[in-house]
Amino acid sequence: MFEIRQYPEFSWSNSRHRTFMECKKKYYYHYYLSHNGWLFQAAEENKLAYRLKNIKNLPIALGEVIHDIIHSQLKAYLAGETLASEQELIQQVKDRLNLAFIHSKKHVDDWMMKPKKFQMLHEIYYYNKLEQSDVENIKQKIDVCIKNLLSSKSYNTIITDENIHVIEAEELKTVYFDGVKVYVVLDFLYRERESDKWIIVDWKTGKQNKTDRDQLALYVLYLIDKYKITLDNIIIRNEYLQSGETKDYTLCEDDLIEARNLISDSTEAMRRFLAQPSINKPLAEDEYEETFSYRCNSCNFKQLCDGKREE
Structure with missing residues (x-):
């Protein structure tokens, strides 16, 4: 049964750790402010954070599509179905990325309401365009990645x-x-x-x-x-x-000890930013500091940070 929780369940993952290390403010927006942002009755700030959380830049979108294509290809093989050719796989990737572009340009209102169902590219949301050099680079990467996939060990x-x-x-x-x-x-x-x-x-x-x-x-x-x-x-x-x-x-065993220590140390550091660890209630937003770097312009939550600095 679906349960509405005031605060999200605490968990750990490699991606959560990377976000925490990259910028505490981004971490807060991604894992706490966005919580329940999918609910109709949620506050507008929660809804905005949830939408921004689901934005993808072009390289990330490409990576996700290629992973999906690999999974579908291998699933087809295991089911005894005919495998797609190199050119068919390349076209599948291009079609999926074209759909993301169409969603970003023509289905903005739909994405605002259902950011999990519709897609939004970071480049379109913030800059309303894809640089031609980026498009050409992605096209080249598609060809190379599919070719290397089919020849991989x-x-x-x-x-x-x-x-x-x-x-x-x-x-x-x-x-x-x-x-x-x-x-x-x-x-x-x-x-x-x-x-x-x-x-x-x-x-x-x-x-x-x-x-x-x-x-x-x-x-x-x-x-x-x-x-x-x-x-x-x-x-x-x-x-x-x-x-x-x-x-x-x-x-070796030392590698596993190091991995366990990473989880333990990272978890301990994350919990220092909780007001009530038992329910995963975060500290006030101001306690999560921004890390200013070259990554800010490509951050999904740029709108939130820029807006708060202007207040």
Whole structure:
């Protein structure tokens, strides 16, 4: 049964941690002010924060679409259906991004009412245009990412190796550490029957980042907790679709200790910004400071920050 909560449930995820570290004001808007913003009777400020939370810039929209396309392609393979060709996949991505553009330009009122159902691009919302150079860059990335997907190690293993057993694909999962609910989403998880190796695959449409390996360590914690397997049997893999590079990692116990410490330390820091931790009631908005940086112009909540500075 649907329950209206005054405050959101506290949980932890890698993306929540990154937002908290990036800017406390953004963190407050995203995880607290936007809460209940989907309700008809919500205050206008909550509704605005909820809408802004659901804006996506073009690179993020591209990444989400490509992830969806990969999931659909592999789901079709597992169901014994005909796979889409390279050109068909490219066109599917373009069609999805074109739809996001159409929503952003022609369905603004619909998006205002239903920001989860309709899409809004950050570039259109704040600047009312897409730079031609950005459009050309995205077109090039689409071609490169789809080409590298079809030639990637993981994709070809999944569709050709009869020795593998698919476990999970693009599912939101939870695991508890010290009573804290932690969210993880594995792009793809399969097991090699003969070697009994479990392979976690993470598709990346952006450039390599030093935190990529840390994110995979969280997936390993989830795997060990749910399936009770040993660390020696787990391989974690990043497939970088922009460069075509595949990176496999194996972790040691120290890596897992570091991952657990990250969750613990991050959770403790977040809770210092709560007035009542038992119900996840936040401190007053003024207690969440802005971090001024080059990211401000591309922040979803730019409108809120700019408006409050003008008051």
